Amino acid sequence: MKLSNLAVVALCSGVAVSAFAEADRDNWPRSLTIGTGSQGATYYIYGSGWGNLASEATGSSFGAEVTGGPVQNVTLVQMGEHEFGMVTMGPAYEAWQGNSELAPGIEHTDIRAVFPMYQTALQVISLSGSGISSISDLDGKTVGVGPAGGTGDMYYPQLFEKLGLEVRTRNGGAADQASQVQDGLLDAFAFAAGIPVSAFSQLEAQVDVNIFSFSEQEMAQFLDDFPELSPATIPASAYSSLDEDESAVSLWNFAITHKDMPESLVYEVTKTVMENYERMIQVHGSARETMPENFVHNTFIPWHPGAVRWFEENGYEIPADLRD
Numbered sequence: 001m002k003l004s005n006l007a008v009v010a011l012c013s014g015v016a017v018s019a020f021a022e023a024d025r026d027n028w029p030r031s032l033t034i035g036t037g038s039q040g041a042t043y044y045i046y047g048s049g050w051g052n053l054a055s056e057a058t059g060s061s062f063g064a065e066v067t068g069g070p071v072q073n074v075t076l077v078q079m080g081e082h083e084f085g086m087v088t089m090g091p092a093y094e095a096w097q098g099n100s101e102l103a104p105g106i107e108h109t110d111i112r113a114v115f116p117m118y119q120t121a122l123q124v125i126s127l128s129g130s131g132i133s134s135i136s137d138l139d140g141k142t143v144g145v146g147p148a149g150g151t152g153d154m155y156y157p158q159l160f161e162k163l164g165l166e167v168r169t170r171n172g173g174a175a176d177q178a179s180q181v182q183d184g185l186l187d188a189f190a191f192a193a194g195i196p197v198s199a200f201s202q203l204e205a206q207v208d209v210n211i212f213s214f215s216e217q218e219m220a221q222f223l224d225d226f227p228e229l230s231p232a233t234i235p236a237s238a239y240s241s242l243d244e245d246e247s248a249v250s251l252w253n254f255a256i257t258h259k260d261m262p263e264s265l266v267y268e269v270t271k272t273v274m275e276n277y278e279r280m281i282q283v284h285g286s287a288r289e290t291m292p293e294n295f296v297h298n299t300f301i302p303w304h305p306g307a308v309r310w311f312e313e314n315g316y317e318i319p320a321d322l323r324d
Contacts, residue, residue, distance in 0.1 A: 025264060025265075027262050028058065028060055028262055028264075028265045029060060029083060029265075030060055030061060031060065031061045031063065032060055032061065032062050032063070032083040032084060033062075033063055033065050033081075033082045033083055033084070034047045034050075034051050034062055034063065034064050034065065034082065034083070034084045034085065034086070035047075035065060035067045035072065035073035035076045035077065035082045035084070035085035035086065036048070036064045036065060036066065036067060036073070036086055037066070037067060037068075037069045037070075037086070037147070037150065037174070037193075038066060038067075038068075038069070038146065038147050038150075038172075038173035038174045038175070038176075039066060039173055039174065039175050040173065040174040040175030040176075040178065040198050040199040040202070041069075041146070041173070041174040041175075041191070041193050041197070041198070041199065042120075042193040042194035042197060042198065042284060042286055043069065043070075043086050043193065043194075044064060044066060045198055045283065045284050046086070046117065046118075046194065046283060046284045046286060046287065047064040047086055048064040048283075049280065049282075049283025049284060049287075050062075050255070050272075050273050050280065050283065051063060051064050053272050053273065053276055053279060053280075054268070054269050054272050054273070056272075057268055057269075057271075057272040058265065058268050058269070058272075060265070062084070065082070067147075068147040068148055068149040068150055069091075069146065069147050069149060069150030069151055069153075070085075070086065070087040070088045070091040070092065070150065070151055070253075071091045071095070071100065071101060071102060071149035071150065071151075071153075071154060072102060072149050073085035073086055073087050073256075074087045074091060074092050074095040074100065074108055074111060074256065075095065075100055075102045075103045075108065077110075077111050077256055077257060077258055078095070078103070078106070078108040078110050078111055078258070079103075080110075080258055080260075083257060083258065083261060084114070084255060084256065084257050084269075085111075085255070085256050085257075086117065086253060086254075086255055086256075087111075087253065087254060087256055088120050088151045088192070088251040088252070088253050089228055089251050089252050089253070089254065089297070089298070089299075089300075090151065090154065090155070090226075090228040090229070090251050091151060091154055092108075092111070092254070092256070092301065093228060093300060095108035095111075096108050096109060096111070096300060096301070101149060101154075102149060110258055110259045110260075111256045111257070111258065111259070111301060112256060112257055112258065112259050112261075112266075112301065112302055112303060112304035112307070112324060113254050113255075113256055113295075113298050113301040113302065113303045113304065113307060113322075114254070114255040114256060114257050114266060114269060114270055114303075114304055114306075114307050115254070115255050115269075115270050115273050115274055115290070115292075115295075115307065116252065116253075116254055116289070116290065116291070116292070116294035116295050116297060116298065117194075117252075117253040117254055117255060117286075117287075117289070117290055118194045118252075118253055118286040118287060118288070118289040118290060119194070119230075119232055119250040119251065119252055119253070119286075119289060120151055120192050120193055120194060120250055120251050120252075120253050121192070121193070121194070121195050121213065121232050121234060121248045121249070121250040122152070122155065122156070122159075122190070122191075122192050122213055122214065122248055122249050122250070123190075123191055123192075123193070123195070123197060123200065123211060123212075123213050123234060123248060124138070124143075124188055124189065124190040124191075124211070124212050124213060125178070125181060125188065125189050125191075125197075125200050125203060125204070125209050125210070125211050126181065126187065126188040126189075126209065126210045127181060127182070127184075127207060127208070127209060127210075128207075128208035128209055128210050129208070130187060130188070130210075132187060132188050132210065133210040133212060134212055134215070135163065135165070135212070135213070135214055135215065135218055136163075136165070136218075138160070138165060138167050138187070138188060138190070139165045139166060139167065140166055140167075141167060141168070141187035141188060142167075142168040142169075142170060142186055142187050143156070143167050143168070143169055143170070143186060143187060143188045143189070143190050144169070144170050144171070144172055144177030144180060144181070144186045144188070144189040144190065144191075145157070145169045145170070145171065145190050145191070146171065146172070146173075146174060146177065146190075146191050146192065147171055147172065147173060148171040150192065151192035151193075151251065152190060152191050152192040153169070153171055155192060155226075155229075156169060156190050156192075157169055158226075159214070159222055159226075162221060162222040162225065163218055163221060163222070170186065174189075174191060174193070174197065174198075174199040175199050175202075177189045177191075177199075178199040178200065178202065178203045179203075181203065182203060182206065182207055192251075193286075194253070194284060194285075194286025195234055195235070195238045195285065195286055196238040196239055196285055196286075200239065201239065204239060204240060204241045205240075208241070209241050210241065211234070211239050211241050211242060211246070212246055213234060213246055213247060213248035213249065214247065214248060214249050215247055216231070216247050219231060219247070219249055223249070228251055229249045229250070229251060230249065230250060230251075231247065231248075231249060231250075232247075232248045232249060232250035233245050233246070233247060233248060234246040234247075234248050238285070252294070252297040252298070254297075254298055254301065255269075255273070256301065257269075257304055259302075259304065259324060261304065261306070262306070263304070263305045263306040263309070264306065265306065266304045266305070266306025266307055267306035267307070267309050267310050268306075269306070270306060270307045270310040270311070271310050273290065274290075274291075274292050274310065274314075277290065277291065292311060292314065292316055293316070295311060295316060295318070298322070299322075300322075301322070302322050302323065302324045303318050303322055303323060303324065304324060305323075305324050308323055308324070
């Protein structure tokens with residue numbers, strides 16, 4: 001039986017596309033690095049998880065690397081030192097405009113969006129016997145804010161100042177600063193990460209703690225000055241120490257890559273993460289927000305062509321001004 005002309009054209013096109021994909025695959029890096037965050041932080045756990053999924057799907061090796069967080073990650077991707085990175089939109093926007101603390105004056109316009117991750121919530125933990133159970137109680141205290149250059153380090157000092165609080169801040173990894181709270185070396189640990197924070201969960205499993213964030217009254221004093229921040233909720237189910245939901249503020253997180261990464265590779269990465277929701281949930285609870293419809297929370301980073309192809313194949317329209 002003879003194939004119709006249309007079928008012949010379709011078959012030939014399929015062969016051509018397959019051949020192109022295979023040729024392009026030859027140009028994929030065999031080993032790729034994902035910039036994440038500190039040990040015990042959500043970024044590192046989440047990044048290791050999606051890196052493992054991408055390794056399975058592509059045959060390339062994706063390795064999660066401990067970093068100082070989004071401020072460092074966006075610069076590492078911009079400079080081509082890391083192939084992928086994880087960023088919160090506040091630090092990414094500052095870097096995009098050339099206002100990065102690590103690379104001032106350099107507009108980070110070579111970064112491209114790959115997929116939406118989750119909201120980073122600003123959360124604080126203290127020992128229950130410390131008398132610290134609210135943001136206002138941090139006045140005059142010594143508080144860890146995560147790694148230098150991380151989201152917490154970027155926002156907490158500014159927000160404390162807006163609220164008229166005098167807080168001595170210290171930098172360090174999530175696991176280390178949680179331990180310092182337990183040892184009495186820090187009065188509290190204020191972190192910015194997905195919910196739940198692994199280091200918080202580990203600490204509350206050992207001692208009685210308070211977990212809290214900014215109240216609605218406190219947020220009203222600074223949200224107008226930080227449009228990238230939005231109200232959020234820490235659900236009571238996230239931590240055994242909570243009896244009810246807690247108000248908080250948050251920023252969205254996205255995975256990024258460099259504009260020169262092969263289109264077919266970025267397509268496969270996007271496809272792998274966006275189409276494996278249940279496996280991502282197993283990686284970390286924050287992945288409950290790792291859904292394609294949340295692409296709308298990226299308002300300034302152009303999407304990589306590989307990501308654009310996956311989203312549009314699946315019915316999501318990328319705005320014209322965010323197409324590379």
